[in-house]
Amino acid sequence: MIIAEQKPFEEIKNLIEPAQRVLVVGCGTCVTVCFAGGAREAAILAASLRMASKLNGDPKEVTDVTVQRQCEWEYLDTIAEQINEADIVLSIGCGIGVQAIAERYPKTWVVPGLNTAFLGLPAEQGVWVERCAACGDCILGLTAGICPIARCSKSLLNGPCGGSQDGHCEVNEEIPCAWQLIYDRLQSLGKLEMLYEIRPPKNWRTSRDGGPRKIVRPDLRLSEEE
Amino acid sequence: MSSVNVDYQIVAFCCQYCAYAAADLAGGLRLQYPPNVKIVQIPCTGKMDVLYALQAFESGADAVMVAGCMPGDCHFLEGNFNAVRRVERVKDLLRQIGLEAERIRMFHISSSMASQFVAATEEMLRTVEAIGPNPLRVSGKAHPQETCGLPSG
Structure with missing residues (x-):
């Protein structure tokens, strides 16, 4: 599967800084399994951003939604309304998910919340290792x-x-x-x-x-x- | 107890096998503990989710206690060890968010440790009195019904 990890919180805050309404979009496939961008991580990130922006004196409206796979149009179409209402979409899918949203929603500003790392497997609880270079x-x-x-x-x-x-x-x-x-x-x-x-x-x-x-x-x- | 600031809200996620029973025993023994503590019973601290704590803080809780079994005594073998790691993660998240990491703490309290439960709640209250109220509160008071972060029923 695709292994990713969340970007530093400060970097994410800077990426969404200009926006007021932020939609965190999680992905229910690879990044859920590697605990980087599933429904739970989306909810945690959204709550963290809401609190951080409020403490910063600029409270943002941060909501979250998770689709089964960000890399397929059909799943992205199910959240069209939420995407269109957002000033910025913070995708915590892999790089493919970010680009799929950008491609499907040409007028939407989408930014990545994850660094996509490699293709690999969980060697043990909490440890992921690279196994394929997709050559x-x-x-x-x-x-x-x-x-x-x-x-x-x-x-x-x-x-x-x-x-x-x-x-x-x-x-x-x-x-x-x-x-x-x-x-x-x-x-x-x-x-x-x-x-x-x-x-x-x-x-x-x-x-x-x-x-x-x-x-x-x-x-x-x-x-x-x- | 006369100096207690009743506005402070402390949400205590208590394992039903130990800390919750300790709180119950404290009641049975007529031991007083701060009324600021709102107890949420969970089946094991292994059920403790990072999101529960964040939702409590976002709803205005000043502090969160997670109270599980003594090390090695977990009814589900290692739920309390999992909770320790999750509490550490919440501390990291709180630092990133801009809140004090001291607002959440893990305790190990067996079902017979009523006085230790009381001591833990008093210690947690002293901590929040030292660092002040949660700045995320809209009003002066937290909303207890929203602080647990658990679905009702």
Whole structure:
């Protein structure tokens, strides 16, 4: 899922400073699960902003609403009235949610309340870790299900490098060396010989190097008549 | 008790298994505690939500007490430890908002600790008397019916 965290409160206050009526829009999917932008966080942020603005001598009308997914038009359409009544929309969805609101409501000023961090999973309660870099050309089948693109600091295809020390990355002792993890897992699966194969340079055009990406599925598109 | 400022409003979220019973016992023992304290019974302090506290402060409460079981004695094993962390988060939020973090505090009070419950409420009252009323109050008095932050019924 998409992992995000709330921006510093001061930054959020500055972003909404010019507005009187603020609508905090939460998202019920990824950012709910990572406790950054769900219904509860939206209510907490709205209450905090109401109190802070009142103490500041400029009480704002801050309300909150949460949609199931900010990244789909259908869900955004359900809150059209609230969005249109607001001077500013403070989205606490991921960056996709912020842009979806901006795209669907061209006349609405929308600002982000979160910093979208990475694609990952909750490793334990309150701890999220990165697992995917969305490179567009998955090589997990070659690396024992451990992604060196997302989890190796150098995104090496033929690791480990000389900076791997006792299973840890030289960048930070808390980072496990992805290539050590790959080696250990290949060994436990009896497939160490896979490491003899030298991987050629990756085609990064499927990643960000090819510009903004798009997928079209003709079989799923509605015909023009519809 | 003669110097009590009855305008101060303290909302006490009390676990039904310990602090709530301690408050009940205090009543049974005829121990007096400040009338400023409005008790909200919750099934466990693990039910304590950050939002409950914020809603209490937004409605004008001067302080919030969260009173749960002694460490290790939670009926639900670790609800009181979860509450400790949530109270810390509320303290952070209060600092950001511009209110004093001392306005909320966690207490551990078993069901037999009636006198400690009384002491905790008096201590909380002394704290708010020292830092003053909640500046978010519209009028001089808080609205007790709005301070609990819990749905009725």
